[in-house]
Amino acid sequence: MRLALSTVGCAVALICLTACDPPGKPGPEEIAPSEVTDFKTLFSQNCSGCHGPNGQKGPGRILNDAVYLAVIPKDTLKHVIVFGREGTAMPPWAMSEGGPLTPQQVDALVDGIESWKKPVSAPAGAELPSYAESTPGDPVNGKRLFGRGCFACHGPGARVGSVTDPSYLSLSTNQNLRTSIIVGRSDLGMPNYRFLNAGHALNDQDVSDLVAYLASLRPTESAMGNTK
Ligand code: HEC
Ligand code: HEC
Structure with a gap:
């Protein structure tokens, strides 16, 4: 009996040596939030x-x-x-800006997102528009392009949400609109810039024109137009 008990005690002590941590110190399964540098964990905890x-x-x-x-x-x-993007649902993430993430964690996210990169080939005449606007857009031409390339899906009564709605536009920066027009939503059925001009590619200026048109529908002059 004595022997059996001490064997149990011994086993418990052994388990504790390997698995139990003194109180107050986080165990291996509960890493302090600021110590997490695994991209998948960071992304699912903060971004997904x-x-x-x-x-x-x-x-x-x-x-x-x-x-x-x-x-x-x-x-x-x-x-x-x-x-982050001021005025939108995208908050600042760096501790230096009042967010929860350390510089190492921000770098882990940047590198992890970049690791999703795949080569893209732009066919002749369909050069990738630039991320940032390089020339001012023309809202009149933008309106025309919208009627050709977007209205069928985003016009009133269409199955997809309206992107000309002032309340939507007041929560989305010009850059976000620009990014969306270039990139589309391959996950939800919106084609990218290559197919949004009556089946042809939009060029850099076309994208700026579309953004200028949508921006002209915002209810008031807001900060949305000049965010990086
Ligand atoms: C509460 C919702 C929310 C969360 C959580 C969130 N985002 Fe965002 N994010 C947004 C919105 C909304 C925008 C578009 C803002 C705008 O209008 O420019 C955005 C924009 C972005 C963009 C820029 C898109 C562009 O125009 O190129 C990146 C990159 C991004 N988020 C990364 C992240 C990462 C990484 C995380 C996690 C650390 C994260 N976001 C968490 C809502 C969120
Ligand atoms: C074939 C249908 C289709 C066409 C054409 C189309 N879109 Fe979309 N668009 C979608 C779908 C689907 C979504 C995702 C909607 C959602 O979030 O529920 C979307 C989302 C968006 C968004 C929000 C982006 C985001 O990241 O969630 C914007 C902005 C947008 N579209 C603008 C445009 C503009 C401008 C054009 C024309 C140049 C256009 N779309 C053409 C179907 C389309």
Whole structure:
């Protein structure tokens, strides 16, 4: 009996040596939030609620998309994660900006998202528009292009949500509109820039024109137009 008990005691002590930590110190399964550097964990804890598990099929922008990752410069990707987008649902994530993530965690996210990159080939005449607007857009031409390339899906009564709705536009930056037009939503059935001009590609200026048209429908002059 004595022997049996001490064997049990011994076993418990052994288990505790390997599995139990002194109280107060987080065990191996509960790493302190600031110590997590695994990309998948960081992304699912902080980003997938809006951007979808694995960066797709969320209510917010697709991030796991070859065209998106070909067009967004790495510095810009990092900048958005650090500072967020003021006035939108995208908050700043870096501790330096009042967010929850350390510099190492921000870098792990940037590198992890970049690891989703795949080569994209733009066919002749369908050069990738630039991420940032390079020339001012013309809203009149934008309206015309919208009627040709977007209205069928986004016009009143269409099955997809309206993107001309002032309340939608007041929560979305010009950059977000631009990104959406270039990238589309391959996860939800919106084609990318290559197919949005009556089946042909939109060029850089066309994208700026479409954004200028949508921006002209915002109820008031807001900060949405000049965010990085
Ligand atoms: C509460 C919702 C929400 C969460 C959580 C969130 N985002 Fe966002 N994110 C948004 C919205 C909304 C936008 C578009 C903002 C705009 O209008 O420019 C955005 C934009 C972005 C963009 C820029 C898109 C572009 O225009 O190129 C990146 C990159 C991004 N988010 C990454 C992340 C990462 C990484 C995380 C996790 C650390 C994250 N987001 C968490 C809502 C969210
Ligand atoms: C074949 C249908 C179709 C066409 C054509 C189309 N879209 Fe979309 N669009 C969609 C779908 C589907 C979504 C995803 C809707 C959702 O979030 O529920 C979407 C989403 C969007 C969004 C939100 C992006 C996001 O990240 O969630 C914007 C902005 C947008 N479209 C603008 C446009 C503009 C501008 C055009 C024309 C240049 C256009 N779309 C053409 C189907 C289309």
